[in-house]
Structures are given as C-alpha cells and as structure tokens.
Amino acid sequence: MYVQIKGLNFKYKNSKEKILKDFTIEIEKGEIISILGESGSGKSTVLRLISGLEVPSSGLIRINDRVIVDNNTFVLPEKRGIGMVFQDYALFPHLTAAQNIKFGLKKLTKKDKNKRLQEVLNLVNLEDFKDRYPYELSGGQQQRVALARALAPSPSLLLLDEPFSNLDADLQCKIREDLRKIIKQTGITSIFVTHDREDSKAIADRVVILKEGQIVRVGKPKDILD
Amino acid sequence: MLTIRHLKLNLNIWAVLSFIFILLVILPNLNIVLNVFNEPNENWNHIKEYLLKDYLVNSVILITFTGFFTIIIGTSLAWMISIYDFPLRAFFKWGLVLPLAIPPYIAAYTYQGLLNYTGVIQTFLRNSLNISVQQKYFDVMSPEGAIFIFTMFLFPYVYIITKSFLEKQSAALIENARVLGRNSFEIFLYVVLPVSRAAIVGGVSLVILEVLNDYGVVKYFGIPTFSTAIFKTWFAMGDLDSAVKLSAILMCLVFSLLMLEKFLRGRKKFSYTTAKYSPISRIKLEGIKGKLAFGYCLMIFSLGFLIPTLQLVHWAFLTYQSILSIRLLGLILNSLLVALFSSSVIVIIAIIIANNCRINENLLSKIYSKVTVIGYSIPGAVIAIGVIVFFVNFDKQLFWFYKMLNPNSSKLVLSTSIVMLIFAYTIRFLAIGYNSIEAGFEKIGTKFHEASRTLGMSVTRTFFKVDLQMLKPAILGGFLLVFVDILKELPLTLILRPFNFNTLATKSFEYANDEMIHEAAISSLIIILISAISIYYFYKVGDKED
Ligand SMILES: Nc1ncnc2c1ncn2[C@@H]1O[C@H](COP(=O)(O)OP(=O)(O)OP(=O)(O)O)[C@@H](O)[C@H]1O
Ligand SMILES: [Mg+2]
Numbered sequence: 130m131y132v133q134i135k136g137l138n139f140k141y142k143n144s145k146e147k148i149l150k151d152f153t154i155e156i157e158k159g160e161i162i163s164i165l166g167e168s169g170s171g172k173s174t175v176l177r178l179i180s181g182l183e184v185p186s187s188g189l190i191r192i193n194d195r196v197i198v199d200n201n202t203f204v205l206p207e208k209r210g211i212g213m214v215f216q217d218y219a220l221f222p223h224l225t226a227a228q229n230i231k232f233g234l235k236k237l238t239k240k241d242k243n244k245r246l247q248e249v250l251n252l253v254n255l256e257d258f259k260d261r262y263p264y265e266l267s268g269g270q271q272q273r274v275a276l277a278r279a280l281a282p283s284p285s286l287l288l289l290d291e292p293f294s295n296l297d298a299d300l301q302c303k304i305r306e307d308l309r310k311i312i313k314q315t316g317i318t319s320i321f322v323t324h325d326r327e328d329s330k331a332i333a334d335r336v337v338i339l340k341e342g343q344i345v346r347v348g349k350p351k352d353i354l355d
Numbered sequence: 356m357l358t359i360r361h362l363k364l365n366l367n368i369w370a371v372l373s374f375i376f377i378l379l380v381i382l383p384n385l386n387i388v389l390n391v392f393n394e395p396n397e398n399w400n401h402i403k404e405y406l407l408k409d410y411l412v413n414s415v416i417l418i419t420f421t422g423f424f425t426i427i428i429g430t431s432l433a434w435m436i437s438i439y440d441f442p443l444r445a446f447f448k449w450g451l452v453l454p455l456a457i458p459p460y461i462a463a464y465t466y467q468g469l470l471n472y473t474g475v476i477q478t479f480l481r482n483s484l485n486i487s488v489q490q491k492y493f494d495v496m497s498p499e500g501a502i503f504i505f506t507m508f509l510f511p512y513v514y515i516i517t518k519s520f521l522e523k524q525s526a527a528l529i530e531n532a533r534v535l536g537r538n539s540f541e542i543f544l545y546v547v548l549p550v551s552r553a554a555i556v557g558g559v560s561l562v563i564l565e566v567l568n569d570y571g572v573v574k575y576f577g578i579p580t581f582s583t584a585i586f587k588t589w590f591a592m593g594d595l596d597s598a599v600k601l602s603a604i605l606m607c608l609v610f611s612l613l614m615l616e617k618f619l620r621g622r623k624k625f626s627y628t629t630a631k632y633s634p635i636s637r638i639k640l641e642g643i644k645g646k647l648a649f650g651y652c653l654m655i656f657s658l659g660f661l662i663p664t665l666q667l668v669h670w671a672f673l674t675y676q677s678i679l680s681i682r683l684l685g686l687i688l689n690s691l692l693v694a695l696f697s698s699s700v701i702v703i704i705a706i707i708i709a710n711n712c713r714i715n716e717n718l719l720s721k722i723y724s725k726v727t728v729i730g731y732s733i734p735g736a737v738i739a740i741g742v743i744v745f746f747v748n749f750d751k752q753l754f755w756f757y758k759m760l761n762p763n764s765s766k767l768v769l770s771t772s773i774v775m776l777i778f779a780y781t782i783r784f785l786a787i788g789y790n791s792i793e794a795g796f797e798k799i800g801t802k803f804h805e806a807s808r809t810l811g812m813s814v815t816r817t818f819f820k821v822d823l824q825m826l827k828p829a830i831l832g833g834f835l836l837v838f839v840d841i842l843k844e845l846p847l848t849l850i851l852r853p854f855n856f857n858t859l860a861t862k863s864f865e866y867a868n869d870e871m872i873h874e875a876a877i878s879s880l881i882i883i884l885i886s887a888i889s890i891y892y893f894y895k896v897g898d899k900e901d
Contacts, residue, residue: 181808181809206805207808215802219803219806221806223824232810232820235816282811
C-alpha cells in the first residue's frame, strides 16, 4: 500500500473529547480518496495530522514505505513532501501568482524553477494571470493557483481541504471536472475533504464517511452514496 | 505527555532566545524583591514616620483626580466624535490625539511660564487692562495644577481606546436605545458608559500608570510623591536600601491597581467585536448644538495642544540666537540615535518573543507574554534602581575580564555606559512593541505560516519569507510608538545616562529647572514635532488600513 494510516487518535489541547478515534485507512498509488462528513466531524483535523501541522496522541502514518509518524518518530511538516490546498487557499498576499507557485521550489536552479512554473501553469491553465496578486484573481482562479502551488514541488501526496467551499454553485460543476482531470493527469495520490456528496461522487475513487471523528463507512461512491 | 516528538517541535532557536530575553527582563526586578528584606536603617525609620504618608496621599490624590477627569473628558469626546457630525469633526478626530505628543513635564513648565507673574497672560492683563490678579488663582505649581496638566495631556489614552471601541461596537445597540425613546445623554449614561466600561478602564489604567511613572511634573512643581522620593533618598541621601523599600511599596500600589483594573474590566475584553460590523450613522448637529460641540472640542484641543505649542514657538523666537548651535545638533543626534537604536532592539526582541509564543503554544510562552507586558507598569524610578544594582553587580563579576582586556580598566564599565540606559528602555517599553506586533500576528493568523511549512520551508525560513513580510505594518507601528516614547522619556534617562550625555528631553528639563524656561523651548518643540508626526502617522494613516 502506498499510504498507510493506522489507529490515529487525536485531541486538541483545549478540547475535552477525542476529535479523532482510531482513524485507519490504506490508499493505493494514484487513488483519489474523499473524506465526507458534516461540519465539525474532524475532516480538516485528519488533513492537519497527515501534513504534520498537528501531532497525534497515537497511531502511525507511512507513505511510500517511509514512516512519518509513529510513537517515536515525528517528521516536521516541511520535511514530509506533502502538498496541501487550504480551505481558504492561504495564498500569500504579498506575492504574485507566479511567486506563490515558485515558493516551494527552493531547491531548484532559477532556470528549472521557471520551467516547472510553466508546466504547472499549463496544467491549471493560468498562463495569462501569473503576474497578478491574489486579490486581483477570481475565486476560481485563486483556487487553481493554490492547486498549482501545492503541485509544483511534486509532492508524494496531495491534500485538499474543501476545495469548492468558496465557489459559486454553477462554477462548482465545471471545476469539479477540471480538478479531477488535473489530478488524474498528474497521477498524484490525493485526499480531499468535503461535506458535499456530489463532490465525492464526481471526483473520488473511494469515499470515507466520517462521523464525530470515527469512520463509519468506506467504499466506492456508487456503492455507498446512491 | 512530553515525548521526543514534542520536544523536536518545541525546542528551537526561537524558544531559546525568548528564554534569554525574558530572563534579562526579570533579573533586575528580582533585585528589588531580594533587597526589600534588608534590615531597615535609621533613615528608613525617619521616612516611615514622617514622609511616607505624604507620598502615599499625594500619589493617591493625583491618580484619583486625574483618573476621574480623564474619564470625563476622554469618554465625552469619544462619544461626540463617534456619534455626531459637527464642524471640523474630521480634524478633531485625530487632532484630539495630539496632546500625547507633548510630554507632561514640558506642558508643566510651559503652563507655569504662561501663567506666572511675568507670563504673557498676567502681563497683558496688567499692562493693557490694568487688572492685577490674585496670584493664587494663577498658581499651577500645586497638586491641582499637576492634576490639570496630567488630565490635559493624558486624556487621549481614554479617548483613543473608547473611540475605537465605540466605532467597532455594532451600531445596533445605540440605535435600539434611540428607538426606545431615550435621548442622547441618557444613552450615553445608561448604554455607552456601561457597555464600554472595559475600554474605559483599559484607557484610564494607562493614564494612571503614566502618572505614577512621572517624575518631571511633580519634581518641577515640588510635590513629594514616590517617584521624587525614590530619587531623593537615593541621590541626595545615598541610601539605596530605603530607595528599594520605597520602590517596593510603589510596586505594591501598582499591582493593587492592576488587580483593581482586572476586576473592573470584568470578563469582557475591551476589543471584542460583534460579528457584524456596521458603522454608526452619525447625527448631524445643527445650529447652537453644533457650535457647542465644536466649542468643546476646540477648547480641549487648545488647552492640550495649541496654546502650549504656540507659547513654545514664541519663546523659541526669543531664544533661537543663543540656542541654535552645534550643541543643539549634538542633542538632536544623541536623542535620535539612542531612540532609533533602542527601538530597533525592542522591536526585534518583541518579534522574537511574539513569534515564539505563536509557534510554541505552551505554558512557558504564555508566561513570557505576561512578563513582557508587565515592564510597562513598573514606574521608571523603580526600573532604574533595579537596573543599576544589576549592572553594578555585573561589573563586579566581570572585573577580571575587563582587566584582562585592559590592565588599567576601571571597576565600572557597563554601568557607566549607554548600554545600561538602552537596557532599561527595553524593559520599560518592550510591552509597547510587543502589543503591536502580537496584534499583527493575530491579524495574519497561522494559515500562511502553515501553508509555507507544507511547501517545505522551515520555521525560520517561513518567518523571513512570509511572516515578516506580512507583519511590516505592525512592525512599523510598534517601532513608531516605542520611538516616540523613548524620545519623550525622562526619569530613566536622567538617572541612567552616562556622565555628560544629554538628550533633548534631559536638556529641556534642566533648562526649566534652572529657571531658563525660554531656553527650553526649542528642544521641547523638536520633541513635540517629531512625536506629533509619528502620532499622526500612527493614528491617521494606520487607521485607514483597517
Ligand atoms: N484548534 C482547535 N482547538 C480546539 N478544538 C478544535 C480546534 N480546531 C478544531 N477543533 C474542534 O475539532 C472538531 C473537528 O474540527 P475540524 O476542523 O476537523 O472539522 P471539519 O470537519 O473540518 O469541519 P468544517 O466542515 O466546518 O471545516 C470540531 O469540533 C472543532 O470544534
Ligand atoms: Mg474543515
């Protein structure tokens, strides 16, 4: 298995109850997983644990045979090579779209950086907007910049937190299609979080239904969502 | 549960540096606590018997009345500016902040010069109108005069905090009360005052801390308070032990006031905002009411800024020939360099501690942020004593080292240098820089930091490439506030400056104390000008950004 998450337990410092209980799942390479749940069920928390922004109280995460968390290992977020698209994108307001995208490419030479920038701009179809600042972009464009920024360093796993929550309803349909295409084109393994069953149906290979921090069902969208 | 994994998260350069800085802030003040229990000497018994009561009574009278009057003036102005429209309102909105640009000690000797027998007012009455007045009505060098000075030049603290609270406060509350058929004055009394209680208490406690910190006004007016007493016991009598004891009593007073503040504020934070922000639609005051509002603002603005400034300008014209010289240039340079350097140090330390508190959320960093803020409530005279004792001890420890570098080295090196003064400024004004930068961090939140981490940047690289860039306005704001405060600072500078080192502030004060009030005008005006520009920038330009 490419991604292996076993028995994750977690609680925030100031919360009384466990936010996640025994979260376990295995993901194949190139698979798109969707975590579906109501607001407050702990979806974002799962992503924060995988990306290393929070420390689980117990459990194990292994990606491509490398342990990133267990009882005596903790790999810092910047060392994990996991890309993340945040719920409200978190584009750096002081940088242009192109600078945002190049932000994670610190190891490359200048020439390689620009080459990679061109590739991902192509992928998300944003060549004409690369010199704009985030506030000069529409919601859909911002989302694509955020996606491009997360993909640029070629992460081993891509996490997306409610990628559609900030978009208009009509836009959502079209962008779902685009997103699935882009992800499949890169072949990257992804986990995306949503509270909308339609999102899961349209994009996911497999759905995980989360309720109050516990997985209640896992399966193909057509099997468990129809 | 603290495992290796947590340690790895928390132990970094930010935590280590913060720890060192906090230690440096605490140590000098610890000295005071440790020395309090020294055996009392004869002098102390004398102070306790005959003088202590006076110090206490005077200090309490000053803070009580100043507190009372600044509440009245500060809240009434805040209320008028936020809810009414009247001639020149937009100007007064920030103009009423300007009295903060004039340090109370400068105001004190300006008003004294203005009102005394040879001053403009009495001369005019005598020569042109042939009226001679009873001197006692024109005597500002009294507790009443000091209360007047403190009130007129410190009320903006109450005004600013209350005004910004009222502006953020959703208009609904006030509009509701209006619909229920209450008139403006009733709304002010029964709705605005109680609701903004926390803001008012916050503002007035700043005023009170300033009054307790003051040395210039009470010294010039000859009113015995704790500040003057600490200076006198120590310098005139050379009695450090008793000075420490006085400091300790003063600190007890400060801490009781801080407890009182906490209690009066209640559970509400004064910066609370309701989810919906809707500006108050202001009522236009027509006719006589508009004129009254205008007149009131103009009167306060004149007393708190215009009149003293004009008087100083007048004196400056009388004396510029003898004052404008290379020596003045030296003073300006001294003041600016010390203020610039100290503000930079303070801002950098504040950034490090604030960043540490943000990335390492734990009990220790909470304590750090509390300690950082406490410095501002310690009166200058107390900090001065703590710092001197600390540095003299430090020099004793390092004497072997000095000798190694220079066989003829004197015993006291650091404690006779400017380092000591900068160190003391840092303890006292760290809170101001810290508050500004912490607010900046709060505004940008953690998501950009986290985004950068997931893109492969370490904490430190993230700090330089993301946090610092977005924090620029807050850093500039904090820097300006600290800079102005240091420029105006008197008691610490007077005690801790190296021999023969003068700043604009100390020189003005010296002139005034040597009965050369006119000569003090130019250096005072320079302080006021620089402060006014910074304050203008901070409150007017900074205001627009939100
Ligand atoms: N920093 C925090 N401290 C304490 N509790 C938190 C914190 N962040 C989230 N929680 C709590 O953890 C639970 C799960 O939060 P989480 O953000 O993972 O939910 P979510 O499923 O992403 O919700 P949404 O769809 O609204 O984004 C919630 O009950 C929330 O109140
Ligand atoms: Mg969420």
